[in-house]
Amino acid sequence: MSLVYVALALFCIGLYGTLTRRDIIAVLASVEVMLGGATVLLVGLSATSNLAGVSTPPGETSGVGLVILVLAAAEASVGLALMLAVARRLNTTRIDELDEVSG
Amino acid sequence: MSGSVFTGYTGGLIWGLGGGLVIAIATLFGVWWERKVAGRIQMRLGPQTTGPFGLLQTVADMVKLLLKEDITPTQADAPVFRVAPLIVFVPIAMAVTVIPFAAGWAPLDTSVGMLFFLAVPSVSVIGILMAGWSSGNSYATLGGLRGAAQMISYELPRTLSVLSVVLLAGSLRPVEVMEAWRWWFIPLNGIGFLVYFISSVAECNRGPFDIPEAESELVAGYFADYSGIRWAIFMMSEYGGVIAASLFGAALFLGGWAWAPGLFGTAIFLLLTVVLVTAMIWIKWTFPRMRMDQLMNTAWKVLTPMALLQIAIIGVVIAWL
Amino acid sequence: MSISMIELVFWMIAAASLLGALTVVFTRDVTRMALGLGVFLLSVAGWFVYFSQTFLAAAQVFVYVGGVLVLVLFAIMLVHRSGAGRPALESRHTIDSIMVAVAVFVLVVSALQDVGSALTVTPLPGSPDAISAALLGPMLPHFEALGVLLLAALAAVIVISGGERS
Known part of the structure; x- marks a missing residue:
């Protein structure tokens, strides 16, 4: 059970950072923390639990982890590219200054 | 949860510490060897007064560097600046632990050893960026940026070239790869070895790929502001990288101990390693430094397609094995 | 203790x-x-x-x-x-x-209360063999989809970060 607490704490710390940070890069880093916490929980539960008497085959535990890993890497690289493009065109990386489309 | 998972890793930790020490000593002689070879290439003799054949020259240099003042620039971000050299060195020393030195034996015998060898040294890029950024100096920052771009780019062909060995041997465990090794892997995997060798030289930031530390343009790049022992750790990691890459290449591409039984095989393995180290030194002192765009083009437009071609060749051949 | x-x-x-x-x-x-x-x-x-x-x-x-x-x-x-x-x-x-x-922490922890009793299994090693069997077996669609996704991400990054030709 302590695994659930720790992984969820990581997720919620990341959530807090995502909500409060003003710089795009810090928001991206916080999103990575959220993803990491969720991955730890998923892989950990998949490796150790036998809910309803069924346990996951070890290959699929790692397989799910790899899927998340690749998704998160793609997400991070596209996010950073967007950040660079925004920084280059608008000269800011503060999300509260990017209010062109807000009413 | 089982305790057996960790016994392997505690063992690996002990071997890792021992390996770090061995690598540190090996780099001393690596530096000596480089100075000797470079001297010969430039029609000089190299170090010769300290000890027989100047063998103790680098030991003396080490003592000198240890006694020098350890300067942290006022502009620098002190804690990050101080810890950066260790973050460059430790992963390289760790990577050496998975190399199979003798039949059926590697210090850290793990089922993902091939991936481990590629993955762990990539952490030292972080150390290079930390050093460049925390120095608070434009030259160092530029050097750090160049180093990171270069090492990330060359990781791709390097990984792909190792993948062709993994395909041939059908295992990620270095010890098993060595057991599956046959002499005709060398011609079959020739392009792969070439790609591995070139990208390893680039991964170590050595000439002709040494633009992150180009003396004539960037002073010394990311470690321009370092002095004394911390500077020495950077030099040690460069030579440690060369030695680690040569050990790995000699074992998994050139057969290592598979050529002869017992200790004799290990001797051949170490001899092959020395040959590869010498080749790297030779390349450094013969070729002019590349430009940044040439460097990137080599990685993405030459080496990566070559490595993919090698994988395709092996993919076809493996059907008949 | x-x-x-x-x-x-x-x-x-x-x-x-x-x-x-x-x-x-x-x-x-x-x-x-x-x-x-x-x-x-x-x-x-x-x-x-x-x-x-x-x-x-x-x-x-x-x-x-x-x-x-x-x-x-x-x-x-x-x-x-x-x-x-x-x-x-x-x-x-x-x-x-x-x-x-x-609030999210409390909510999810209370939702996952019954998981604690199920955490009893010793983890099986996720060996390369097992992973390849899974990725090329039951997880093959995921694996292929990831390949397409990575290609799309690669193209997107190149377009977004390098696409300024004036």
């Missing part, structure tokens, strides 16, 4: 990951934030080793610490150029956000 070796390792990894995560969220210095992220990502690899998924751990180090973290540092160095002083990272809506985070 004695703590077993395994529990000690568990709490060491937990402490490292919490420390890294807290640094990412609370530090005001952008380089420290990136280094905190590095500690966090390495500790996630530590979690994977703890659960016997060594391949996943090596992939985590390779992709995240050697790849994504370097990209993050790279972006920081390109955007916040050195020289003009270290930019401070600021936060806003801190009180509301803490409430949201705590």
Whole structure:
């Protein structure tokens, strides 16, 4: 059970950072923390639990982890590219200054 | 949860510490060897007064560097600046632990050893960026940026070239790869070895790929502001990288101990390693430094397609094995 | 009360990951934030080793610490150029956000209460053989979809970051 607490704490710390940070890069880093916490929980539960008497085959535990890993890497690289493009065109990386489309 | 998972890793930790020490000593002689070879290439003799054949020259240099003042620039971000050299060195020393030195034996015998060898040294890029950024100096920052771009780019062909060995041997465990090794892997995997060798030289930031530390343009790049022992750790990691890459290449591409039984095989393995180290030194002192765009083009437009071609060749051949 | 070796390792990894995560969220210095992220990502690899998924751990180090973290540092160095002083990272809506985070924590923990009793199995090692059997067997659609996704991401990054030809 302590695994659930720790992984969820990581997720919620990341959530807090995502909500409060003003710089795009810090928001991206916080999103990575959220993803990491969720991955730890998923892989950990998949490796150790036998809910309803069924346990996951070890290959699929790692397989799910790899899927998340690749998704998160793609997400991070596209996010950073967007950040660079925004920084280059608008000269800011503060999300509260990017209010062109807000009413 | 089982305790057996960790016994392997505690063992690996002990071997890792021992390996770090061995690598540190090996780099001393690596530096000596480089100075000797470079001297010969430039029609000089190299170090010769300290000890027989100047063998103790680098030991003396080490003592000198240890006694020098350890300067942290006022502009620098002190804690990050101080810890950066260790973050460059430790992963390289760790990577050496998975190399199979003798039949059926590697210090850290793990089922993902091939991936481990590629993955762990990539952490030292972080150390290079930390050093460049925390120095608070434009030259160092530029050097750090160049180093990171270069090492990330060359990781791709390097990984792909190792993948062709993994395909041939059908295992990620270095010890098993060595057991599956046959002499005709060398011609079959020739392009792969070439790609591995070139990208390893680039991964170590050595000439002709040494633009992150180009003396004539960037002073010394990311470690321009370092002095004394911390500077020495950077030099040690460069030579440690060369030695680690040569050990790995000699074992998994050139057969290592598979050529002869017992200790004799290990001797051949170490001899092959020395040959590869010498080749790297030779390349450094013969070729002019590349430009940044040439460097990137080599990685993405030459080496990566070559490595993919090698994988395709092996993919076809493996059907008949 | 004695703590077993395994529990000690568990709490060491937990402490490292919490420390890294807290640094990412609370530090005001952008380089420290990136280094905190590095500690966090390495500790996630530590979690994977703890659960016997060594391949996943090596992939985590390779992709995240050697790849994504370097990209993050790279972006920081390109955007916040050195020289003009270290930019401070600021936060806003801190009180509301803490409430949201705590609420989510309580909600999910209460939802996962019955999981605790099921955590009894010793993790099986996620060996390369088992992973390849899974990826080329039941997870083949995921595997292929990831390939397409990576290609799309690669193309997108090139277009977004390099597409300024005036």
